[in-house]
Amino acid sequence: AQTVTQSQPEMSVQEAETVTLSCTYDTSENNYYLFWYKQPPSRQMILVIRQEAYKQQNATENRFSVNFQKAAKSFSLKISDSQLGDTAMYFCAFSGAGSYQLTFGKGTKLSVIP
Amino acid sequence: EAGVAQSPRYKIIEKRQSVAFWCNPISGHATLYWYQQILGQGPKLLIQFQNNGVVDDSQLPKDRFSAERLKGVDSTLKIQPAKLEDSAVYLCASSLDPQTYEQYFGPGTRLTVT
Numbered sequence: 001a002q003t004v005t006q007s008q009p010e011m012s013v014q015e016a017e018t019v020t021l022s023c024t025y026d027t028s029e030n031n032y033y034l035f036w037y038k039q040p041p042s043r044q045m046i047l048v049i050r051q052e053a054y055k056q057q058n059a060t061e062n063r064f065s066v067n068f069q070k071a072a073k074s075f076s077l078k079i080s081d082s083q084l085g086d087t088a089m090y091f092c093a094f095s096g097a098g099s100y101q102l103t104f105g106k107g108t109k110l111s112v113i114p
Numbered sequence: 115e116a117g118v119a120q121s122p123r124y125k126i127i128e129k130r131q132s133v134a135f136w137c138n139p140i141s142g143h144a145t146l147y148w149y150q151q152i153l154g155q156g157p158k159l160l161i162q163f164q165n166n167g168v169v170d171d172s173q174l175p176k177d178r179f180s181a182e183r184l185k186g187v188d189s190t191l192k193i194q195p196a197k198l199e200d201s202a203v204y205l206c207a208s209s210l211d212p213q214t215y216e217q218y219f220g221p222g223t224r225l226t227v228t
Contacts, residue, residue, distance in 0.1 A: 004156075033215045044117075045157075045205065045219035091156050100145065100212035101170065104156030 002027045002094050006105035013082045014113050020067075021077045021108050023092030031097040034068065034075045039089040039107070048090070051075065053097075079110075087112045116140065118220035120206050126226045132194035135223045139187070139208030145169075147217060148181055148191050149205040157205055163189065164212070196227045 003026045013019035025034070036048040051059045051068050058066050063083075067076045079086055092105040119138040127133050139146050144165050149157035160179065162169040165186035174181065178197070183189040193200055203224050207217040 035215075037219075042221065044221045045207075047216060050215065093156075095215050100209070100215065101147075101159055101162060102157075102217065104158070106154065106156050 002029075002032075002096065002103045004092050004094050004103055004105035006092055006108050008108045009106070010109045010111070012111040012113055013079075015082055015084060017082055018078060018080045019082055019110065021079075021090050021092075021110065023075045023077070023105060025073050025075065025092070025094050027073070027094065027096065029096045033095045033097065034066075035093040035095070035102065036064070036066070036077045037091045037093060037104075038086075039091065040085075041088070045091070049077065082112045084112050084114060086110060118206055118208055118218055120204075120220040120223055122223055123221065124224050124226075126228065127196055129198055129227055130195040132192065133196055133225060134190050134192045135204050135206075135225075137189045137191070137206030137220060139189070139206070140210070140218055143208035143210050143218070144186070145209040145212045146183055146189050147207040147209075148189070149207065151203040151205055151222070153202070160191070193225075196225075198227050201225055201227045 005024045032053045034051045038048045039045045049061045063080045065078045089107045091107045093102040146163040148160040151157040160174045161171040161181045163183040181191045203222040205222045206220040209217045
């Protein structure tokens with residue numbers, strides 16, 4: 001079974017600064033997908049970014065980028081130019097290729113301070 | 115495009131009572147998921163439907179939980195009888211094509227069992 005570990009329960013960052021959220025995972029599969037989801041206080045989960053394990057290039061979506069280290073089974077999220085609207089719970093998630101199911105970590109609560 | 119709808123948003127019941135949650139996925143989305151999110155944890159998959167068939171219900175406590183997706187559109191999740199440990203947010207998600215690995219989440223139903 002796959003496990004996803006987020007070791008930072010809470011983090012804070014000053015507005016306009018950069019912050020990195022950590023995630024590690026454990027799997028015996030070679031092909032899989034990794035995700036970062038954002039859950040604002042209203043509770044609607046939103047996909048932030050996705051990474052295919054077979055792609056060596058790190059995914060980027062505007063201010064959000066990942067550092068994917070397959071050998072280390074590490075998948076961190078970097079948020080640049082943090083904005084107040086980035087305040088939310090962030091969940092790292094794993095999906096094995098063909099399973100179409102998500103296994104989530106426990107989340108990191110990010111607070112952006114004005 | 116309307117998002118995933120869920121109702122009710124909040125529900126308080128006493129233990130041993132019954133409760134039902136409703137989910138209306140995004141139009142055309144064939145895959146539907148129910149997750150349980152206990153406070154301080156990431157969502158945990160309860161059941162996955164493809165159209166009106168169950169793909170995976172291995173983590174659904176079948177002695178008290180049931181779910182159905184008649185006609186392959188709306189879905190209901192029922193708990194009977196409820197226990198204190200069922201207090202959680204119940205999230206519904208849908209996917210147009212599971213092979214995209216992208217799931218769209220509803221706002222959730224917060225259940226409190228007293």
